[in-house]
Amino acid sequence: xxxxxxxxxxxxxxxxxxxxxxxxxxxxxxxxxxxxxxxxxxxxxxxxxxxxxxxxxxxxxxxxxxxxxxxxxxxxxxxxxxxxxxxxxxxxxxxxxxxxxxxxxxxxxxxxxxxxxxxxxxxxxxxxxxxxxxxxxxxxxxxxxxxxxxxxxxxxxxxxxxxxxxxxxxxxxxxxxxxxxxxxxxxxxxxxxxxxxxxxxxxxxxxxxxxxxxxxxxxxxxxxxxxxxxxxxxxxxxxxxxxxxxxxxxxxxxxxxxxxxxxxxxxxxxxxxxxxxxxxxxxxxxxxxxxxxxxxxxxxxxxxxxxxxxxxxxxxxxxxxxxxxxxxxxxxxxxx
Amino acid sequence: xxxxxxxxxxxxxxxxxxxxxxxxxxxxxxxxxxxxxxxxxxxxxxxxxxxxxxxxxxxxxxxxxxxxxxxxxxxxxxxxxxxxxxxxxxxxxxxxxxxxxxxxxxxxxxxxxxxxxxxxxxxxxxxxxxxxxxxxxxxxxxxxxxxxxxxxxxxxxxxxxxxxxxxxxxxxxxxxxxxxxxxxxxxxxxxxxxxxxxxxxxxxxxxxxxxxxxxxxxxxxxxxxxxxxxxxxxxxxxxxxxxxxxxxxxxxxxxxxxxxxxxxxxxxxxxxxxxxxxxxxxxxxxxxxxxxxxxxxxxxxxxxxxxxxxxxxxxxxxxxxxxxxxxxxxxxxxxx
DNA sequence: CTGAAAGCGCTAACAA
DNA sequence: TTGTTAGCGCTTTCAG
Numbered sequence: 001x002x003x004x005x006x007x008x009x010x011x012x013x014x015x016x017x018x019x020x021x022x023x024x025x026x027x028x029x030x031x032x033x034x035x036x037x038x039x040x041x042x043x044x045x046x047x048x049x050x051x052x053x054x055x056x057x058x059x060x061x062x063x064x065x066x067x068x069x070x071x072x073x074x075x076x077x078x079x080x081x082x083x084x085x086x087x088x089x090x091x092x093x094x095x096x097x098x099x100x101x102x103x104x105x106x107x108x109x110x111x112x113x114x115x116x117x118x119x120x121x122x123x124x125x126x127x128x129x130x131x132x133x134x135x136x137x138x139x140x141x142x143x144x145x146x147x148x149x150x151x152x153x154x155x156x157x158x159x160x161x162x163x164x165x166x167x168x169x170x171x172x173x174x175x176x177x178x179x180x181x182x183x184x185x186x187x188x189x190x191x192x193x194x195x196x197x198x199x200x201x202x203x204x205x206x207x208x209x210x211x212x213x214x215x216x217x218x219x220x221x222x223x224x225x226x227x228x229x230x231x232x233x234x235x236x237x238x239x240x241x242x243x244x245x246x247x248x249x250x251x252x253x254x255x256x257x258x259x260x261x262x263x264x265x266x267x268x269x270x271x272x273x274x275x276x277x278x279x280x281x282x283x284x285x286x287x288x289x290x291x292x293x294x295x296x297x298x299x300x301x302x303x304x305x306x307x308x309x310x311x312x313x314x315x316x317x318x319x320x321x322x323x324x325x326x327x328x329x330x331x332x333x334x335x336x
Numbered sequence: 337x338x339x340x341x342x343x344x345x346x347x348x349x350x351x352x353x354x355x356x357x358x359x360x361x362x363x364x365x366x367x368x369x370x371x372x373x374x375x376x377x378x379x380x381x382x383x384x385x386x387x388x389x390x391x392x393x394x395x396x397x398x399x400x401x402x403x404x405x406x407x408x409x410x411x412x413x414x415x416x417x418x419x420x421x422x423x424x425x426x427x428x429x430x431x432x433x434x435x436x437x438x439x440x441x442x443x444x445x446x447x448x449x450x451x452x453x454x455x456x457x458x459x460x461x462x463x464x465x466x467x468x469x470x471x472x473x474x475x476x477x478x479x480x481x482x483x484x485x486x487x488x489x490x491x492x493x494x495x496x497x498x499x500x501x502x503x504x505x506x507x508x509x510x511x512x513x514x515x516x517x518x519x520x521x522x523x524x525x526x527x528x529x530x531x532x533x534x535x536x537x538x539x540x541x542x543x544x545x546x547x548x549x550x551x552x553x554x555x556x557x558x559x560x561x562x563x564x565x566x567x568x569x570x571x572x573x574x575x576x577x578x579x580x581x582x583x584x585x586x587x588x589x590x591x592x593x594x595x596x597x598x599x600x601x602x603x604x605x606x607x608x609x610x611x612x613x614x615x616x617x618x619x620x621x622x623x624x625x626x627x628x629x630x631x632x633x634x635x636x637x638x639x640x641x642x643x644x645x646x647x648x649x650x651x652x653x654x655x656x657x658x659x660x661x662x663x664x665x666x667x668x669x670x671x672x
Numbered sequence: 673c674t675g676a677a678a679g680c681g682c683t684a685a686c687a688a
Numbered sequence: 689t690t691g692t693t694a695g696c697g698c699t700t701t702c703a704g
Contacts, residue, residue: 007399009681020691025683033689055456056395057681060696063343065392067435074421076618081417085410088438097452099403100436102424116433120391225622260624282412283619286561288596345697356675361699369673393697396680 008051017045028053059121068096068309069117069125073105078281079252079296080128083148086302087126094310096123103130111135118142124309132191143312147305148296150191156312158305158321162192163199165294165323169248169276170203172292172325177334178246178274179213184231184258186223186250193223196250196278215242223250228257236265236273245273245334252277252284252293259287259330274331290328297321344387353381364389395457404432404645405453405461409441414617415588415632416464419484422638423462430646432459439466447471454478460645468527479648483641484632486527492648494641494657498528499535501630501659505584505612506539508628508661513670514582514610515549520567520594522559522586529559532586532614551578559586564593572601572609581609581670588613588620588629595623595666610667626664633657 010028014021019038026034027042034042045051059065068091072080088098099117103110107130114136117125124143129135132152138144146157173181183200186193201216208214219234221227228249235244249255255277259269267273269289277284280295300319307314346364350357355374362370363378370378381387395401404427408416424434435453439446443466450472453461460479465471468488474480482493509517519536522529537552544550553571557563564585571580585591591613595605603609605625613620616631636655643650 007681010683011681021682022684022691022693023689026690029683035689038690052455054396054681056392056399056401057696058683059392060390060396060680060698061682061684063392063696070436075411075424076414076417076421078412078414078417081412081414084436085412085438088411088436092437097435097437097456099433100406100420100424101428101433102421119388120433256622260622263624283622286592286596286619287623288599343697346699347697357698358675358677358700359673362674365699371673374674390697393680394699396682396696397698397700399680 007054008049009054010051012049013042013045013051016049017042063121064123065121066096067099067120067122068306069099069101069114069120069122070127071101071103071110071113071117071125072128073103073130075100075102078283079279079298082281082298083128083302086299087306090303090306094306096306105130107131107133107135114144126305126309132189143309145305145308147301150195152191156308158301158308160296160301160321160323162195162323163202165278165296166196166199166250167203168323168325169278169294170200170207172327172331173246173248173274173276174204174207176246176274176331179208179211179334180215180242180244180246181217182231182235182244182247183216183218184228184247184249184254185218185220186254188220193220193250200248215244217244221254223253225253225257225260228254228259229261230257232258232261233265236262236267243267243273246276246331247273248276250278252279252281252291255291255293255330256283256287259289259291270330270332272335274334276331280326284326285328287330289330292328292331293326295324295326297323343390344385345390346387348385349378349381349387352385353378399457400459401457402432403435403456403458404642405435405437405450405456405458406463407437407439407446407449407453407461408464409439409466411436411438414619415615415634418617418634419464419638422635423642426639426642430642432642432646441466443467443469443471450480462641462645468525479645481641481644483637486531488527492644494637494644496632496637496657496659498531498659499538501614501632502532502535502586503539504659504661505614505630506536506543508663508667509582509584509610509612510540510543512582512610512667515544515547515670516551516578516580516582517553518567518571518580518583519552519554520564520583520585520590521554521556522590524556529556529586536584551580553580557590559589561589561593561596564590564595565597566593568594568597569601572598572603579603579609582612582667583609584612586614588615588617588627591627591629591666592619592623595625595627606666606668608671610670612667616662620662621664623666625666628664628667629662631660631662633659 010021010024013024091098101113110130128148129146129151185197219231247258262269277291277293280293284291284293346357346360350360427434437449446466464484465482465487521533555567583594613627613629616629620627620629
């Protein structure tokens with residue numbers, strides 16, 4: 001027997017208030033059918049005894065626990081941390097605790113994490129997928145929704161329109177007069193990456209249609225700093241003649257990598273080179289110069305995801321899930 | 337009645353294997369007292385039926401859930417995210433799920449979060465305190481340990497020696513020949529801040545004892561970027577005569593703020609000014625120039641904390657919990 | 673070594 | 689409107 005420190009149960013409350021456990025339970029459930037005098041007495045006893053409901057017992061009884069699973073690639077990634085923060089906030093508003101589990105971009109591990117959380121009968125699970133395909137089977141009874149990254153299997157997902165977001169970046173650099181543009185895309189095998197690339201290139205091509213000066217070159221890499229550095233080095237070095245005047249990246253990390261490389265090489269941002277990122281991670285507003293970027297509607301994503309968990313078939317209108325252009329000082333008019 | 341999809345229970349397994357539930361339970365508990373033939377039969381049935389133990393029932397029975405609470409100020413802070421990652425990793429190794437809750441540096445909220453997690457009968461709670469005093473009462477039965485920041489109430493805490501860490505920074509700038517030094521401290525009312533300040537100033541004073549050129553000026557601020565910028569502006573502007581050659585900060589954020597301000601003012605780092613941070617957040621290795629800083633032993637902190645939760649009175653030797661100096665390119669020899 | 677049975681704390685169906 | 693009671697699924701005595 002585990003040494004069980006005398007803990008106040010519903011039975012103790014019942015005894016103290018001179019009612020049955022059923023009545024106490026009803027009071028707890030805010031079941032209106034309990035008459036004033038009893039209600040008051042019970043509440044007083046609860047207060048007096050310092051009664052706390054046993055969550056495990058409830059979970060067992062209801063076959064459902066007030067927890068929300070959150071599975072994401074890596075909490076150390078500032079964007080994911082931001083998402084986690086908003087989700088926790090929203091979950092708390094609904095009385096849900098958040099269980100955090102990381103997949104470290106491992107398909108197998110992601111599946112294991114999801115299954116492990118499933119074993120706890122959570123109210124639902126939100127997952128930021130590590131890849132484009134779902135790594136786990138969808139249970140019948142527990143809502144799982146993906147967020148941020150779309151997955152190819154058609155499935156309940158919450159995310160901002162990436163193409164539209166990327167198109168915003170196209171509009172911006174076009175308006176600033178840039179025509180010789182480099183786009184740093186993410187890995188070819190991720191959907192987000194392709195969507196952003198598609199959204200950007202389609203829009204910029206449309207805008208620049210017929211302009212003989214227009215030149216777009218697309219490079220692929222990971223979403224990280226190194227990729228940004230590498231591409232920037234490639235396009236900026238030994239290239240002063242036809243050097244691009246704008247680099248648009250598929251992630252802030254890439255953009256910041258490019259920023260850094262430009263500085264190392266001696267190309268001045270934004271006078272000689274404008275740079276645009278994507279995501280608006282906290283760092284974007286800290287680097288020098290501050291990064292112009294596309295902000296994802298993280299709070300709205302989080303709220304929507306949690307709402308779908310709690311009320312899976314609500315028809316309530318979704319929040320505005322569009323990206324926004326955040327203009328800062330890493331972009332300016334194209335040099336003559 | 338909640339629609340309970342037919343879920344396999346221990347009873348089903350017992351029936352299928354033609355044994356009693358007790359036996360199945362013993363098998364589950366790896367209780368060696370079950371004989372081979374039964375053991376095999378039971379395991380086969382478990383496999384066949386796809387049985388998964390009901391965690392809520394276990395938690396109810398044992399009055400203890402295999403979860404670890406983690407309460408921290410803000411997961412968005414890269415240092416805390418790092419800590420969270422390591423804790424989750426270590427918790428997983430022990431079969432513990434992690435419940436994440438944020439205090440947002442609010443004493444009251446921190447207390448509520450801790451109490452809310454306590455209601456779930458967790459195996460333990462790790463908290464990164466938002467202030468120097470404990471915001472909650474310590475329960476008898478559930479271990480709560482604080483990590484990273486010491487709290488004034490004497491209490492089970494896991495943290496690196498901040499004074500020693502800060503002294504490392506002193507050694508470093510001294511060896512590089514810096515004598516006109518600015519120290520950016522954190523808020524006066526936090527213990528860490530005072531410890532780091534104390535560790536740095538005591539050591540540097542000792543090293544420079546009797547040196548007529550020695551000059552140390554200490555400024556206080558928050559641990560954030562702005563504080564770093566502000567102090568840097570103050571000491572670098574209109575001050576070219578006796579300008580400091582080194583700035584040592586109590587946090588990487590402050591150091592990075594100072595870095596940024598130095599660049600704005602036109603003071604070249606590290607040639608004209610060396611800068612040292614504290615914590616080694618991921619960003620420290622990304623800024624230009626990369627930041628020399630004091631690294632906290634995050635992984636060891638996490639492991640130690642989890643170990644203390646799982647085995648509160650283990651006398652096993654603690655891991656090495658000392659800080660390390662990470663020399664990068666934001667520091668160099670003092671200018672002549 | 674194994675089975676039978678009590679009971680963890682709670683909710684909800686059924687009675688009164 | 690309130691009381692009584694049967695389990696939810698599991699572990700752990702206690703018998704055998």
